[in-house]
Amino acid sequence: MTFTSFKNARIVRSGWLDEGGRRLDCNPYMSGALEARDTLKRLPVTEKLSAVTARIFHAGREARLWVSDADHGVLFMGSSDIRVADFSALPLIAKRQVERNPLFTLGSGWTLITRSGTIGRMAYARPDMAGMACSEHVLRVVPDVGRIPSGYLYAFLSSRYGVPLVVSGTYGAIIQHIEPEHIAELPVPRFGPVFEQEVAQLIDAAAAERVAASKHRRAALELFQAKIGWSRDSDSIARAPMASALLGRMDAFHYSPRVETGRASLAAHFGIRLGDQVERVFEPNRGSRLKVTDPAFGVPFLSSSSVFELNPSAEYLVSRSLTPHLEGLLVSDCDVLIPRSGQLGGIIGRAVLPLPMNVGQAGSEHLVRVRCHSPQDAAYLWAVLASEPGYWALVGTAFGSSIPSLDSSLISDLTIPWLSDLDRQEIGALAEKAVVAQNKGNELEATAVALLEEKIRKES
Template sequence: MVTDNLAHSLPASPLDDTNITEMNDELNWCSVSLSEIIARGSRLEATVYDVEGKKARSIVENCNCKHRMLAGTEGIADAYTCARFKRNWVEKSEFPIYQPSSILELYPKPDGYIARNTDTNIESLRVHKGQVLVTCSGTIGKAAYVSDTLDGKIFSHDLLRISAKNDVDAGYLYAFIKSDIGNKMLTTNQYGAVVSHIEASHLASIPIPYPSIDIRAEISNLIQESFRLRDEANRYLEVATQKLYQELHFGDFWDFKQSVLGNSVNTYSVKLSDLDGRVDASFHNKLATAIIEHIINTGASVQELGSKELSERVFLPQRFKRVYVSKGHGTKMFGIKQITTLDPFTEKYLALGCFTDSLQKELLLEPGMILISRSGTIGNMCIVPPHWKHWIASEDLIRVLPKRNMEGYIYCFLASDYGQALIKRYAFGSVQDHIDCDQVSHFLIPRLADKQMEREINQKVIDCNKLRAQAYACEVKAVETFERKVLLRKTL
C-alpha cells in the first residue's frame, strides 16, 4: 500500500548536460522497386538495400547541375587496375613496394622490396602525379591524390588508378570521392548494397555532378594546394632528419645495419651487470648497442625520454566506458592505425560530457604531444598537429608530453630508422609485441653538443606540423565547397 504520494527531487546528475547535444536523427528509410528486389535475388532484408547509398545517388541525380559518369567511354576519367602477380621478396633492392593502405600516410614507408626478376611489369605498377588512387579491396574507398610524395612509387594491384581526362578535374574527382556522398556511391552498387571489391568497370556506372569549370577549378586548386603543402611538410621533416644524421655522423641505416650484423649468425655475450632485468636476446641486440656507442663516440650524450630535461609526463589514459554518438554530436575518436594520416578516418564519436574533468584532461589531445603505439606494431608514432586539438585518441596509444621546444627534436629522432631500432628492442610478449609507459620513459634520446642545432631541428619539425594543419584546412574547404556549391547541402 502506498502511503506517501509526495514527489521527491532526484539527486543532480554528475554529468554536465550542457556538453551533451540532443540528437534528432531522422528515421532512415527508402523505397525499393520490385525489379530491384528481383535483381538482388529476391532478398527482403533492409541491409541488402543500403539506405544511405540509395540516398546518395538520388542527391547526385537530382542536384541542380548536370552529371556525367565517373569513368568509362562517357566518363570524365580513365581508370584501371594492374594485373595480379606473385611478389618475389628480397631483403633490399631498387624496387621498394608499398601497400595500398600507405596512400593515406603522410610519410609512407615501403612494405618491403621486390626483386627485378619478379614476374610482372614493374614499371606499370608505378603511380603518377595527378592520378587519384582508391583502395579497391579489403577496406575499399580510401583515396589519395598523387603529388610529389607518391609520384613514381610502386604499389600492388589492389589499387585503382584514376586519371582525369581534363587536368582541372583531377582534384575535383578526389574531393568528390572524399565527400560522404561520393564515398557512399563508390562503396555501394546501383541498388545500394555494400560492395566488397571495386573494379575499374564499376566506375562507369557511378554518376558524378559536373558543375561549371569555375567551380571545378576552385575545388581542384584547393586539393592541389593541400597536397603541395603536404609535400613541403615532408621536405621540412627530411631536412630535420638529415641535420640530425649529420650531427651524429650517421649514414644510410641499411649500410650501418649491415656493418654491425653482417650476414652471419649473430652470437654475443652480455655482462650480468648489463642485463637490466631482461634475458631476451632482442633487448640485448648488437644493433641497438652499436647505435648507442656510435652516438656517444660522436661527442653527444644520451638522456632517457622520461627525464625532467626532456618531458613533463609519460602516461597512458585510464580505461573508460565509451558512449558513442553520431557524427556532429560528439568528439572524434581514432586509434593506432590512423595516427600516421592527416585526417584520421573514423566513424566513432564520443559524448564528452560523460567523462570527468580529470579523464577529459587525459584523453583530449594537445598540439606537440607525441603518441606512440604500445601493442601490435609497436613504435608507430606521430606528433599531434594543431588541427587535432581536443580530439580523442584511444587508450592503446602512450602519450608523451615533451618539454616545450623539445617536441620536434624528440619526435625527429624517435621516428628515424635509428630511433625505431632502439624502440623495438624493448618489445615484449610471446604472440603480440607490447611496450609500456615505463619502457617508453627509458627510451634513449641523443643530446647534441650544439644546442643551436637542436633548436633548428626542433623548429623544422614544428613548421612541418603547421604546414600539415594548413593542408588539412585546404582539403576540408574543398569538400565543404563541393557540398555547398555543387550539392547545395549544409556541412556540419
C-alpha cells in the same frame, strides 16, 4: 515493435528495388547511394565516370618479390598505406617485378580507391607518390585531363555524394570487392571550367602542402642523424652477446645489432635520460569507451593507427562526462605519440606528432605519451625518436612474444642526445613546419570538397 525501434533503419522505395534488379542486400540502400544518385539526377549536366577518365584499373594479382636494398626496389603501398603521411616505413618491392608489370606504378593526379576489405577509402596521388608501386587492392582512376581537372574529379569522388556511389557497387558477403566496371557508369557533375578549376586548384594546393610536409619531415630526420653522425654499418640481425649481458633480459631482439647500434648512437652524444628531460612518459589508464553521437556531449576518439594518416580523424565520439580517466586520454601539443603494441615492423614504436586539428581530442590508451615541457621540445624529441637509431632504440625495449608491447618506464630510461640549443631549434623548426604544412593540406582539401558539395546542393 515499430519501425522507429530500429536504430539504423531506412525506408527503401519500391522503385529502387526495380532499378537495382531486385537486389536485396542492404549495402546500396543503407549507404546513401540512391539518395546521392537522385540528387545528381537533378543537376543540369552530368557525365559518366568512364567518359571523363583515360582508364580505371588495378594491378592484377601476382606474388610479390620483396627486397631490402633501395637500389633494387621501389616503395610499395598497400591498401592501408594510401593515406599515410610518412612513406619512410614502406616496404620495397623488386624493381624488376614493377618493370615487368607497369600496372603497379602510380601516376600523379590519380584518384586511388581501396577496392577490397574496407572499400571506398580514397587518396589523391600527389607528385611525391608518382613512380611508387601500389597494391592490386587499390583502384586507379586516371582522369582524362583534357576533359576534367584531376583535382576536381578527386574532390567529387571523395565527397558525400561520390563515396556512397562507389561503395554501393561492392559485392561479396565476407570479403567485399569492387571492380572498375562497377564504378564506370557513376554520374560526375559538371559545372563549367571556372568552378572546376577553382576546386582542382585547392586540391592541388593541398597536395603541394603534403609534399612540403614530407620534405620537412625528411629534412628534420636527416639533419638530426647528421648531427649525431649516424651510420648503420650492417643489416645483420644476428649477434652472440656475452652471458653477462643477459642478466637484465634474455629476448634476442633486444640484443640485435640494429637495436644495440641505435641505442649506442643515441647515448654517445650529450646523452641524458629521456624521463629527466620531459614532463612525464605515460600510458593512459584503460577503461570502457562510452560512445555518444552528439558532439555537444562527446570528444573525438583517435585510434593508434589513425594518427599516422594524412588526415587523422575519429571514427566515433566518447562521452565527456562518463568516460573513465578522460583527462589522461586528451592529446596535447606537447606530446610525442608512440603506439605501444603490435607486430614488430608495424606501427609499434613509430613516433608521431599530433596535428593542431587533433589537439584536445582523445587518443587511444595504446598510444604512449611522451609529454614534453613545450611544443618545441616535442618537435625536437619527435626527430630523435622517429629517426632510424631512435626507432630501433625504442622498439628494442619491446617485450612479449605474441604481441610485443612497449612500457613507459623503459622508454623513460632511454638515453637520448640533448644537442645544443641552436641544433635543437633547427631540427625542431623543420618538424614543426611539417606539422603545419600537413594541417594546411587537410584544411585546403576540406575546403575544396565542401565547396563542391555546396554547389551540388544548390544546383540540385
